Amino acid sequence: MTQSAPTLRLRNSLTRGVEDVTPLDPTNIRLYLCGPTVYDRAHLGNARNVILFDLLFRLLRHDHGADHVTYVRNFTDVDDKIIARAAESGEDIADLTARTTKWFLDDMAALGTLTPTRMPRATDYIAQMVEMIEGLIASGHAYRADGHALFSVSSYDGYGALSGRSTDDMIAGARVEVAPYKRDPMDFVLWKPSDEDEPGWETSLGYGRPGWHIECSAMAKALLGPSFDIHGGGNDLMFPHHENERAQSCCADPDAGFASVWLHNEMLLVEGRKMSKSLGNFFTVRDVLDKGVPGEVIRFVFLSTHYSKPMDWTDRKAAEAVATLRKWRSIAADGGAPDQAVLDALRDDLNAPGAIAELHRIAKAGDGATLKASAALLGLLEDDMGAWADGGDEAVVEAVLAARVTARADKDWARADALRDGLVAAGVVVTDGKGRGWEAGPGFDPAKLEGLV
RNA sequence: GGCGAGUUGGCGGAGUGGUUACGCAGCGGAUUGCAAAUCCGUGUACAGGAGUUCGAUUCUCCUACUCGCCUCCA
Incomplete structure (x- = not known):
């Protein structure tokens, strides 16, 4: 559709530098974002990479055409945390994952994120996972032991390249899970046996369930192919999750290369600390929405800090965003086209704060049509997101x-x-x-x- | 201990080898019955040290501090 689509630059974790993104197939640019493990409400930090990928998705659709971008975001609906949560409450696992999946979709919709092209559930891809594991065993990259299937880290020279660490370093840390059946302490589980009261599938690997990591490799391959353009998530996923995903996939398809660009966002902070479940300092997206902060305001606050930097969530930022969005909405008008400077900023490593600065410039000039069309690239000032700004009464x-x-x-x-x-x-x-x-x-x-x- | 990111004006937050970020707040002015809103103007800030350079906030090295990963985590 486009003769020469504009160049997008992104920070690639694999090379640690900002580089031009050259689509493998310009008519079908493929993205994969690690989605949630569904057992609870998404906390506010979970929203950061969803919004980041939404921005990326919008930009690529603009630059290459909506039909030339495929965005996959999965749901991991088989996991020990889910089993544990269901055991606590007595809720059926299928009900738990269905309910929390719905919550996630509702909350992300409230933030104005577009629906990904595909949203696969891990449990629908058990067969593909088993097939991949069997292949890894056949090629010597994995082995069976004590009812498990394990990936052999030493079989892959590239292991550690993504997260920038050597296996020696990691073993020195001595925090790896030791298990007698592992050939190497760093080896990780691809498949594990299930008890009668645990979810499991009867497969050639025995009755059991997949380990973490393999579901993303299988779903990405099934929906995007063995190689695709951009893979992402929070930077806390870089190790072990993405390192392991990459190892599995690169060994399963040695000539493919898996993801070309690894896009990782920095963490959301609360009072200077990472917002995380283990620290107990988190609040959910729903908490913030219920407090009366509109989804569009949350989105604006997130976009006002570059994804590569940690961001503090503060009430003051939300208040400033409210004021800015109200002002912009009062002058926004239909019929415009995106501003070049806004596009340039976004194409330069998704510089949303820079784009927002340009939006201020456009608003100051009173160009409501250009403002609205440009803001749409960031998912802001959309008609269906503005009810909160109406005065009411x-x-x-x-x-x-x-x-x-x-x-x-x-x-x-x-x-x-x-x-x-x-x-x-x-x-x-x-x-x-x-x-x-x-x-x-x-x-x-x-x-x-x-x-x- | 290993690996990585960061440290910009009152606050938030981009960016650049030599010229204005931008927003909020503040200050001055216009306007206003007084205000508000609006408009105009206004702030040489780049952690510290050394080096490269004609010139560094911007490149290199060192130091300090902060944060993250190395264990489930976005």
Whole structure:
């Protein structure tokens, strides 16, 4: 569709540098994002790479055409954490994963993320996993021991290249799981036996279930092929998850190379610490939404820090985002085209903060059409995301405004000032001469206007 | 201990070998009945040290500090 699509540059974890991305197939650019293990609500940090990949997806669709990008984001619905959670609550595993999958989709939709092209569930790809494991065993990259199938790390010279560590270093750390059946302490599980009361599949490998990592290798291969363009996730997945995925896939298809670019985002912080379940300092996306922070505001805050840097979530940032988005929404108009500088910023390693700076420039110039079309690349100012910015209860506000106009015309300054103070107290920002003449500001509460007129 | 990322003005946060980031807040002005909103103007900040260079916040090295991974984690 495009004669010469613009060049995208990305930071590739594999080479540790920002480089031009050359699509393997310009008519079908393929992305894979490690999706959630479904056993609970997604916490706010989980949203960061979803929003990052949504931005990437939007940009690629713009530059190459919507039909020329395939974006896969999986659900891992078989995992020991799921088994443990179900055992705690007594809930059926299928019900648990279905419920939390729905939660994830709802929460990510609230953040204005596009639906990926494909959203495979791991349990639908057991056969592909088994096939891959059998192949690895046949080629000597994996072995069976004590009912398990294990990947042999020493069989792959490239092991450690992604995360930048040698197996010697890792063993020196002495934090690897030791198991008597492992030939090498670093070897990891591809398949493990299940008890009667654990989920399992009867396969050529015996009754059991997959280990972590193999599901992504199998689903990526099934849906994108043995090689594809961009693979990503949080940088805490780089080791061991992505290192192991890469080892499996590269050994299963030695000539393919798996992912060309590895895109990792930095962590979300809370009070300077990584937000994580093990630290117990996390709150969910739903918590924030329920607190009254619109999804669009969350998205704006996330995009205002480059993905390669840690980001602190603060109420102050959210408040600033609210003000900016309200202002932008008041001037946004249809019929524009994306601004070149915004596109340039995004193509340069997804520099969303730089793009936002350009949006400020466009807004200041009063070009509402260009603003809206450009913001759409970042998933901002979309029509279906803006309900939060509507004032609501307009009649009450309009009545007070009208009364104030009358009072001012009568030069009844005392009454005019009283009405003005009432508006301010109710969080109404009077914008004489602009738009409808007022906006909902911080703490907007029309109930406080009762009795003023 | 190993590996990696980072340290920019009051706050947030880009970027660059020599010229303005940008936003918020602040300050000055215009406007206003007084305000608000709006508009105009305003801030030489780049952790410390050494080096390369005509010139470094921007490249190299060292130091300090912060954070992450090495164990489930996005």
